[in-house]
Amino acid sequence: MPELVVAGGGAAGFMAAITAAEAGLQQVQIWEATAEPLAKVRISGGGRCNLTHACWDPAELVANYPRGEKPLRGPFSRFAAGDAVAWFSERGVDLHEEADGRMFPTSNSSATVVDALRRRAEAVGVELHSQRALQAVQPLASGGFALKGRGLGQPLHCAKLLLATGGHPSGRQLAQALGHRVIAPVPSLFTLRLDGKFLRELAGVSQGLVPLELHVGAEIFRQRGTVLITHWGLSGPALLRLTAFAARALHQNQYRAELRVDWTAGADPQILQQQLRQARLDLARKQLANGRPELLLAIKKRLWLALLNQAQLDAAMPWAELSRQGEQRLQQILQRSVYSVLGRGPFGEEFVTAGGVDLAEINLVKMESRKQPGLFFAGEIMDIDGVTGGFNFQHCWSSGWIAGGAIAAGFKQ
Numbered sequence: 001m002p003e004l005v006v007a008g009g010g011a012a013g014f015m016a017a018i019t020a021a022e023a024g025l026q027q028v029q030i031w032e033a034t035a036e037p038l039a040k041v042r043i044s045g046g047g048r049c050n051l052t053h054a055c056w057d058p059a060e061l062v063a064n065y066p067r068g069e070k071p072l073r074g075p076f077s078r079f080a081a082g083d084a085v086a087w088f089s090e091r092g093v094d095l096h097e098e099a100d101g102r103m104f105p106t107s108n109s110s111a112t113v114v115d116a117l118r119r120r121a122e123a124v125g126v127e128l129h130s131q132r133a134l135q136a137v138q139p140l141a142s143g144g145f146a147l148k149g150r151g152l153g154q155p156l157h158c159a160k161l162l163l164a165t166g167g168h169p170s171g172r173q174l175a176q177a178l179g180h181r182v183i184a185p186v187p188s189l190f191t192l193r194l195d196g197k198f199l200r201e202l203a204g205v206s207q208g209l210v211p212l213e214l215h216v217g218a219e220i221f222r223q224r225g226t227v228l229i230t231h232w233g234l235s236g237p238a239l240l241r242l243t244a245f246a247a248r249a250l251h252q253n254q255y256r257a258e259l260r261v262d263w264t265a266g267a268d269p270q271i272l273q274q275q276l277r278q279a280r281l282d283l284a285r286k287q288l289a290n291g292r293p294e295l296l297l298a299i300k301k302r303l304w305l306a307l308l309n310q311a312q313l314d315a316a317m318p319w320a321e322l323s324r325q326g327e328q329r330l331q332q333i334l335q336r337s338v339y340s341v342l343g344r345g346p347f348g349e350e351f352v353t354a355g356g357v358d359l360a361e362i363n364l365v366k367m368e369s370r371k372q373p374g375l376f377f378a379g380e381i382m383d384i385d386g387v388t389g390g391f392n393f394q395h396c397w398s399s400g401w402i403a404g405g406a407i408a409a410g411f412k413q
Helices: 010-022 039-047 058-064 073-077 081-090 110-123 169-177 237-245 247-252 269-282 301-310 324-337 392-413
Strands: 004-007 028-032 093-099 103-106 127-130 133-139 147-149 157-158 160-163 183-188 192-195 207-217 219-229 231-235 257-261 337-344 350-357 375-377
Touching: 004 010, 004 157, 004 350, 010 028, 010 110, 010 160, 010 392, 039 110, 039 247, 058 073, 058 392, 073 392, 081 093, 081 392, 110 127, 110 392, 133 169, 133 324, 160 169, 160 392, 169 183, 169 350, 183 247, 207 237, 231 237, 231 337, 237 247, 269 324, 301 324, 375 392
Parallel strands: 004 028, 004 160, 028 127, 160 375
Antiparallel strands: 093 103, 133 147, 147 157, 183 350, 192 231, 192 337, 207 219, 207 257, 219 231, 257 337
16 A cells, blocks of 8 residues: 555656655655646746746745645745755756846756656656556545556555645645635636737737736725737736736636836836926937937837837937827826736636635645545645745645644654
């Protein structure tokens, strides 16, 4: 009888299985429903795998989790980003930090991470069973569980069970069958489709330090950072972070909202007004297209021309001819552009769901169920999700490490 069966061969599942086996468990199995374990790790970050984020203070790290900020303070005090970096380095995967804080393997290939996890699991005796999906769980009166699964002839008994099935509904259904409350999942980390024809002409333009304000019913969500204009609306790190925090509100409002954008990076309105008026003198002979006040120099040229058009201003007009009404329209467009949100962006880009097993029913010191002794959780199956930038993987490493260690420690008592 296996001491531990891990349902789910993803990041959290592998971390838990390896940690348990390294701590002395002799019979550890990973059941992966598909033919390819660690598939999400392999395709993440454009095939480079954004393993974690260079955020070394656990108190700062938790602020990147729209669901789970307070509950994660304890787990991250035990295993956070620095611990993940050290863990992978000790197992042959060195990481490097990029300018925005994201951390990738120095090889810039997710295959390095996948190979390291699979090699380590094999080295410590973890049995990997691909195309074996856990379908039913029966707690045993004597302790442990009877498991039924696709690809398994007779039910298998195990002492401990870890559900690490990610966002797949099968894991949530199993948790419910075992008495757990599941918070209904909704998409997180998605782009927005906007009603803005001029945006389609600017597809591919990115702009940094953009303050965003999303009005969803009576709620307001704010973020600031880089946005990417697409042919359907907006994407980019700041927009993805915004939708992560607004995920539930947007879902409840059927993805209808109002997005307000400040293209001036949050410039002081009075100073900008002064510079626009001074430009009539300092840039008198220059066309609007070819000269700008200092506060507007960071705006990309294509975007600047489009904003002039939005303000109903002729780009070939000299600054000296800019009327007071034209100046007011321009400042309005620059600092308070308003776009109607029509829905999520196409293609179902979201990699993450908000929702999962209710954290109130999990002892996060061990990642163990408060409802069913011997049942553990790790990763995205829990009602925890992070913003883009390596934070969701960090939760997988942390929860998997804690669960694996706690399971192994339980056998030693």
